Amino acid sequence: MVDLNAAVRKQGALRGLLFGSIMLIIDVLKLFYLAYVAKSPLVTFVLLYPVYYLVLFGLALLFISNLRSKIGNYWSLKQAITGIFVMLIVSSLIWNNGVTLYSGKINPVVAQKAHAGLVDMRRGAMQSQKQPADKIEKEIADMNKNFVATSNFTIGSFFQSLTISIILVFAVAAVLGILFKREQPAQQA
Secondary structure, eight states: OOOHHHHHHHHHHHHHHHHHHHHHHHHHHHHHIIIIIOOOHHHHHHIIIIIHHHHHHHHHHHHHHHHHHHTTSOBOHHHHHHHHHHHHHHHHHHHHHHHHHIIIIIOHHHHHHHHHHHHHHHHHHHHHTTOOHHHHHHHHHHHHHHHHHHHOOOHHHHHHHHHHHHHHHHHHHHHHHHHHOBOOOOOOO
16 A cells, blocks of 8 residues: 555655746746846736746646646645645745856846846836836835845855745645645445
């Protein structure tokens, strides 16, 4: 007999590797878009927020459904939460650390150009809305400060980010586990 709990963790980790890799590729493409293609604030906003998050959630739901079907379509609430948590934490580690590594060490020029493009678009959008110059400069200064803060990778920031990720991923896994649990039907005697 197959240990279903072990199968849930193993299949969750495998799907997490794939999901994290796909999201890493999407985020690297997003950096290139911001660095070299983005011109329209409206199109960029639509691509970076509604479309991006629809793709993210759609892929997550697809991978969760696939995970459940791979282990036989039935799992308890504990197994659902465990499988989803393993999948999401593995994908988060690959995705977030991959983006940090890529933008900080592998190709920091693209990250800097993407940030500059985002700043220019934000400035243009605020100017078109006739925002006061001091408000625009404060917003740009905050964007630059956040970019510098997230660009400086330290062991402390890694563990702080990891702790926050674990808490958030567990909360999301619990909600999704409740939605995706499917108990084995009781046998009729």
